[in-house]
Amino acid sequence: MKKLLLASAAIALGATGAYADDVKMGVLLGFTGPLESLAPPMAQGAEMAIKEVSDSGKLLGGDTVTAVRGDSTCVDAAAATAAGETLVTTDKVAGIMGAMCSGATTAVLQNVAMPNGVVMISPSATSPALSTLEDDGLFFRTAPSDARQGEVMADEILEKGIKNVAVTYTNNDYGKGLADSFEKAYKAKGGSVTISAAHEDGKGDYSAEVASLASAGGDALVIVGYIDQGGSGILRGALDTGAFETFVFPDGMVSQTLEDNFGSEINGSFGQLPDSAGDGMKTYLGMAEKAGFDGSSAYSGGAYDAAALMLLAMQAADSTDPKVYKDKVMEVANGPGEKIYPGELGKALDLIKEGKPVDYEGATAVNLIGNGEAAGTFREIAIKDDKIETVKYR
Numbered sequence: 001m002k003k004l005l006l007a008s009a010a011i012a013l014g015a016t017g018a019y020a021d022d023v024k025m026g027v028l029l030g031f032t033g034p035l036e037s038l039a040p041p042m043a044q045g046a047e048m049a050i051k052e053v054s055d056s057g058k059l060l061g062g063d064t065v066t067a068v069r070g071d072s073t074c075v076d077a078a079a080a081t082a083a084g085e086t087l088v089t090t091d092k093v094a095g096i097m098g099a100m101c102s103g104a105t106t107a108v109l110q111n112v113a114m115p116n117g118v119v120m121i122s123p124s125a126t127s128p129a130l131s132t133l134e135d136d137g138l139f140f141r142t143a144p145s146d147a148r149q150g151e152v153m154a155d156e157i158l159e160k161g162i163k164n165v166a167v168t169y170t171n172n173d174y175g176k177g178l179a180d181s182f183e184k185a186y187k188a189k190g191g192s193v194t195i196s197a198a199h200e201d202g203k204g205d206y207s208a209e210v211a212s213l214a215s216a217g218g219d220a221l222v223i224v225g226y227i228d229q230g231g232s233g234i235l236r237g238a239l240d241t242g243a244f245e246t247f248v249f250p251d252g253m254v255s256q257t258l259e260d261n262f263g264s265e266i267n268g269s270f271g272q273l274p275d276s277a278g279d280g281m282k283t284y285l286g287m288a289e290k291a292g293f294d295g296s297s298a299y300s301g302g303a304y305d306a307a308a309l310m311l312l313a314m315q316a317a318d319s320t321d322p323k324v325y326k327d328k329v330m331e332v333a334n335g336p337g338e339k340i341y342p343g344e345l346g347k348a349l350d351l352i353k354e355g356k357p358v359d360y361e362g363a364t365a366v367n368l369i370g371n372g373e374a375a376g377t378f379r380e381i382a383i384k385d386d387k388i389e390t391v392k393y394r
Contacts, residue, residue, distance in 0.1 A: 020062040023320050025050055025307060026087035027067050028098030028108065030074030034170070034201050034229030035100065037257045041288075041297035042123060043069060045304035045363075046097045048291055049345065053311045056346035058353070060315065068093055072104040074226075075172060075201065080104035084112035094320045095119040095310040097303060102127030102173040105139075113138050119322040119329070121309055123302030126251070126274070127177040131371055137326050140309070142302040142364055143274045144376025146174070149250060150181030152272055152378045152394050154189055157220065157248060160270070164192040165248065166218035168209065168234050170225045171198035178250055179224045194218045201229040206237045214243035220269075222248040227257050239265050247271075254298055254381060254388065263386035270391070273298045275379035276365045277393045284342040284363035301363030302374075308345055308362060309333055315352045333368040335359025 027046050029039040047067045054065040068091045070083035080099055084107075087093045096118060099105040105125035113120045114136050121140045128147040130139070157165060167183065169175035175198065183193050195216035199209045213221060213234075221244040225231025231253050238244045239262070249258065249271030258266075275281070281301060288295025295301060310325070312332045317325035337357030340348040348358050360366055367375045380391040 020060075020064065021320070023059070023063050023065045023314070024068050024091050024093040025065055025310065026070055026084075026091065026093040026096040026098065028070040028072050028080075028083060028087060028096050028100070030100040030104070031069070031071040033074035033076070034226030035074050035252065037228050037255050038298050039100065041294050041300040042100070042303040044291065044293040045288065045295065045300040045302075046123075046307040048287065049304045049307040049311070052343070052345045053308070053349065056349060058346050058349035059311060060318065060320070063320070065311065070098075072099040072101070072108070074101040074104055077103055077107035081107050081111045084108040088112055088116050088118055093118070094314070095121070095322055097307045097310070098122055100124050102130060102177065106130065106133065106173065109133070109135060109139050117323045119310060119326050121306035121329070123306045124299040127173045128181060129173060129177060131373060135371070137372075138322065140329055140368060140372035142305045142309070142366060142374050143299060144374045146178040147181045148376055149272065149274070149378065150178060150183075151185040153182050153222070153248065153250060154185040154191065155394070156270065156272060156380060157186065158189055158191055162219045162246070163190070164194055164218050165220045165222050166194045166213045166216050166244070167196040167222045167224065168199050168213055169196070170230055170252070171200055174252065175224050182222065182224070199225065199230045199234055201226060203230065203233060206230065206233040209234060210237035210241055210243055213238070214241065218244070220244065220246040220248055222250075223253055224250050225252060227253045227255050232257075232261065235262060235266075249381075251298055256294070256297065259383070259386070259388050263383065266383045267386065268383065270380065270382040272378045272380050272394070274302065274364075274374075274376050275393070276301070276363070276377045278365060280341045280361050280363050280365060287342055295363075304342060305360070305362035305364050305366050309360060309366070311345070312340075312348055312352065312358065312360060315349050330368050330372065332358060333360050333366050
């Protein structure tokens with residue numbers, strides 16, 4: 001009788017969620033390094049989705065979810081790998097939201113995620129090389145490839161009547177990948193690149209690089225760099241010497257830091273970053289404002305979506321094992337089914353539990369194609385009256 005009572009009690013406790021697990025999710029971003037100003041809003045976006053799911057009490061058997069941060073540094077592959085190893089082997093995360101930059105993402109994917117069978121969804125790794133990299137079905141991204149950004153940037157520049165530009169790029173996977181895709185698209189559409197030259201991050205003086213760019217000339221300077229590192233150094237040098245008056249800023253340069261440090265000096269310049277308009281983004285921005293952070297910062301909405309996708313895939317697979325739920329990510333992202341927006345993750349968990357399909361739209365109008373990457377839209381920005389303003393979406 002005693003054994004029967006104990007068994008009955010155990011069943012009752014299980015039914016009320018007393019034996020629910022705490023699922024750990026890694027948030028692996030460049031909290032230090034050349035994009036450290038972008039990392040906090042991205043982390044806060046992901047952690048907002050994690051909290052939303054955890055507070056709902058509807059994940060699997062009432063599991064809670066806890067975010068565990070790791071610092072990829074963005075550009076140090078060894079540091080990124082070590083941080084990923086800690087998340088997987090020590091913290092026992094069930095998935096990694098990240099990494100942030102393309103080189104760090106590649107290192108963690110090949111050295112940590114694949115050997116351990118862990119899902120990664122990056123909100124911001126945009127290198128075209130990731131589209132064809134072997135990943136065992138474990139890697140996804142909510143940001144579109146820079147193959148697409150290069151085309152968008154070429155169109156923007158030509159529409160403004162700028163027929164020749166100089167290009168400088170940070171010397172890594174992200175910089176070279178975007179510079180190459182842009183140059184190819186720009187030339188195909190009739191533009192001319194006077195010079196395409198790499199720069200190294202971490203230098204105190206960029207006068208030599210700026211001199212080479214100025215010597216080649218161009219009606220604008222495209223800076224494929226990092227706002228917290230070499231990109232700012234090149235921009236400052238070009239402004240101080242008067243080498244260029246108009247600048248084009250891809251995603252790695254677009255942040256509040258750009259506006260704060262250069263606003264009045266770069267009026268008339270422009271650029272773009274992956275982003276989307278619509279009800280999903282509007283809702284997300286309101287949620288972020290209420291939570292006390294800037295949801296419009298680059299890739300913040302994509303980070304919310306990356307975390308949400310993993311958690312909804314777990315529910316769809318009825319498992320927190322990444323080797324199992326990896327096969328549900330595309331299904332949850334693309335439907336068909338009821339569309340799900342920010343703030344509706346509890347509703348999505350209920351629908352999935354009931355066996356009903358969902359189509360996760362999220363903040364960034366998620367639509368995964370090909371090898372698990374986003375089709376993507378871009379927000380064109382311009383600097384007017386010392387401020388970054390949204391022009392339109394492409």
